[in-house]
Amino acid sequence: MSPADEEKRIAAEAAAELVEDGMTVGLGTGSTVAHLLPAIARRGLSGIRCVATSIATEEQARELGVPVEEFSKLERLDIAIDGTDQVTPDGWLIKGGGGAHLREKIVAAAAERFIVISDSSKPVDSLTSPVPLELFAFGLRATLARLGDEVKLRDVPRSPDDGVIADYLGEVGDPAVLAARLESDPGIAAHGLFPPDMVSEVLMGTGSAVDRFSLS
Numbered sequence: 001m002s003p004a005d006e007e008k009r010i011a012a013e014a015a016a017e018l019v020e021d022g023m024t025v026g027l028g029t030g031s032t033v034a035h036l037l038p039a040i041a042r043r044g045l046s047g048i049r050c051v052a053t054s055i056a057t058e059e060q061a062r063e064l065g066v067p068v069e070e071f072s073k074l075e076r077l078d079i080a081i082d083g084t085d086q087v088t089p090d091g092w093l094i095k096g097g098g099g100a101h102l103r104e105k106i107v108a109a110a111a112e113r114f115i116v117i118s119d120s121s122k123p124v125d126s127l128t129s130p131v132p133l134e135l136f137a138f139g140l141r142a143t144l145a146r147l148g149d150e151v152k153l154r155d156v157p158r159s160p161d162d163g164v165i166a167d168y169l170g171e172v173g174d175p176a177v178l179a180a181r182l183e184s185d186p187g188i189a190a191h192g193l194f195p196p197d198m199v200s201e202v203l204m205g206t207g208s209a210v211d212r213f214s215l216s
Contacts, residue, residue: 003080004120004121005031005119006205006208007120007204007205007206008083008119009035010177010210011035011203011204011210012033012034012036012115012117013035013039014117014210014212015081015115015117016036016039016043016081017043018113018115019040019043019048020196021047021048021078022046022199023049023078024048024049024050024051024074024078024079025040025048025049025077025078025079025081026050026051026079026080026081026082027061027066028057028080028082028100029054029082029104030083030098032054032082032119033057033081033083033117033171037057037061037064038064040064041064041066045069048187049073050066050067050069051069051074051107053100053107054098054100054160054161061106071106071110072149074110075110076111076112077112078111078113079111079114079115080107080108080110080114080116081114081117082095082104082108083118084116084117084194084202085097085192086122087118088125088175089123090196091195091196091213091215092175092190092193092195092196093116093199094127094131094192094193095192096132096134096191096192097132099132099134099154099156099159099165100162101132101134101192102159102161102190105190106190114199115200115201115202115214116201116202116203117202117203118204118205119202120204120205120206120207123204127172127193128172129170129172130167131167131168131182131192132167132192132197133151133165133167133168133190133192134159134161134163134164134166134191135163135165135189136163137162137164139146140164140187142187143187143188146187147183147188149211150168151166152166152169161189163189163190168182175195176195179191179195199215201215202215
């Protein structure tokens with residue numbers, strides 16, 4: 001296991017300890033969450049109800065015996081746990097390298113506590129592109145013409161919600177300003193900028209230790 005994978009593993013195992021019997025749990029997507037699911041399975045918790053942010057997460061969870069159900073059955077989650085691509089000192093995130101950022105954001109917003117797990121390569125002084133986007137398929141050509149050269153489509157399958165995955169490649173600058181700009185375009189279903197007020201705590205693997213940063 002590489003040093004980065006080891007850091008992801010210990011951060012994921014620390015996050016798994018936050019899950020308790022009977023909780024409703026949101027499961028993120030990506031390489032860090034791939035370490036989280038076995039850690040939750042090993043705990044042998046009873047009565048937990050989980051929702052997954054991607055088909056890959058759902059399939060891995062089921063293979064490990066972690067129960068997953070449709071999110072339509074739940075109004076609120078006790079906790080959601082997910083990785084990140086970048087995190088700033090004040091808690092802004094870029095997520096969605098795996099193209100699951102729409103569901104990741106919906107799940108994070110529904111959780112009482114949103115826990116972010118990472119390795120020590122993820123902290124940055126300021127966010128830089130690419131910022132993942134999910135675009136509505138309806139009117140796609142018009143959306144792309146409006147967004148201009150700063151947005152490029154990815155050569156990947158559509159999302160489970162039939163969204164088209166793209167990336168914003170321009171300057172990020174003030175993430176709050178960029179987030180508002182992206183949210184103002186009706187062709188954009190979701191962007192990968194997650195604000196600090198959505199994040200409860202960051203658990204970052206650093207060497208053989210886990211550093212914890214509370215944000216809300």
